[in-house]
Amino acid sequence: xxxxxxxxxxxxxxxxxxxxxxxxxxxxxxxxxxxxxxxxxxxxxxxxxxxxxxxxxxxxxxxxxxxxxxxxxxxxxxxxxxxxxxxxxxxxxxxxxxxxxxxxxxxxxxxxxxx
Amino acid sequence: xxxxxxxxxxxxxxxxxxxxxxxxxxxxxxxxxxxxxxxxxxxxxxxxxxxxxxxxxxxxxxxxxxxxxxxxxxxxxxxxxxxxxxxxxxxxxxxxxxxxxxxxxxxxxxxx
Numbered sequence: 001x002x003x004x005x006x007x008x009x010x011x012x013x014x015x016x017x018x019x020x021x022x023x024x025x026x027x028x029x030x031x032x033x034x035x036x037x038x039x040x041x042x043x044x045x046x047x048x049x050x051x052x053x054x055x056x057x058x059x060x061x062x063x064x065x066x067x068x069x070x071x072x073x074x075x076x077x078x079x080x081x082x083x084x085x086x087x088x089x090x091x092x093x094x095x096x097x098x099x100x101x102x103x104x105x106x107x108x109x110x111x112x113x114x115x
Numbered sequence: 116x117x118x119x120x121x122x123x124x125x126x127x128x129x130x131x132x133x134x135x136x137x138x139x140x141x142x143x144x145x146x147x148x149x150x151x152x153x154x155x156x157x158x159x160x161x162x163x164x165x166x167x168x169x170x171x172x173x174x175x176x177x178x179x180x181x182x183x184x185x186x187x188x189x190x191x192x193x194x195x196x197x198x199x200x201x202x203x204x205x206x207x208x209x210x211x212x213x214x215x216x217x218x219x220x221x222x223x224x225x226x227x
Binding site: 035040041042043044045048058090103104106107108109 | 124151157158159160161164205214215217218219220
């Protein structure tokens with residue numbers, strides 16, 4: 001089954017404790033992206049990756065890091081989480097050609113609470 | 116710069132009545148437009164997309180949307196609401212780049 005998986009699905013942590021949210025896709029997609037969803041703000045892009053070892057900032061990259069060492073995985077790293085990073089996070093992937101015209105497949109989401 | 120505005124944060128309808136979720140966009144070029152749906156505690160699912168073909172786009176679950184360039188609108192409609200349509204709906208625009216710009220969402224409530 002074609003899917004994007006995220007782990008963990010729910011996470012409660014404390015300020016400053018480094019964490020990683022994993023994202024994996026089994027569709028051999030080149031393009032992957034991270035979004036955060038906040039009430040009244042919709043989804044905002046954090047980082048995206050066009051291919052292995054190619055990453056770029058989205059609209060709200062501050063406080064986040066990503067890496068793309070292999071095509072299927074695109075982890076999101078919070079080196080020193082803060083309460084304003086409490087949010088619902090979605091990973092997405094799609095084929096590389098004309099990303100805007102191809103469906104982006106979304107993971108189930110990771111709900112993060114930073115105390 | 117591209118942007119998208121969803122005109123209603125909440126819409127309430129009775130089961131069996133029509134649904135209208137409004138979306139206006141701003142784009143310098145010919146945009147691609149999408150509607151995504153998010154059911155409670157679920158991820159996002161693509162309902163339909165417009166990519167410069169037919170202006171009336173049919174999607175899943177009986178939804179459709181019409182691209183109106185003169186009005187810069189891409190409203191989502193359904194003739195008859197079902198209880199299972201209760202969800203949050205996002206209008207999304209893309210302008211030939213790698214980025215999707217999401218609207219702030221419209222929460223649809225369906226009453227029996």
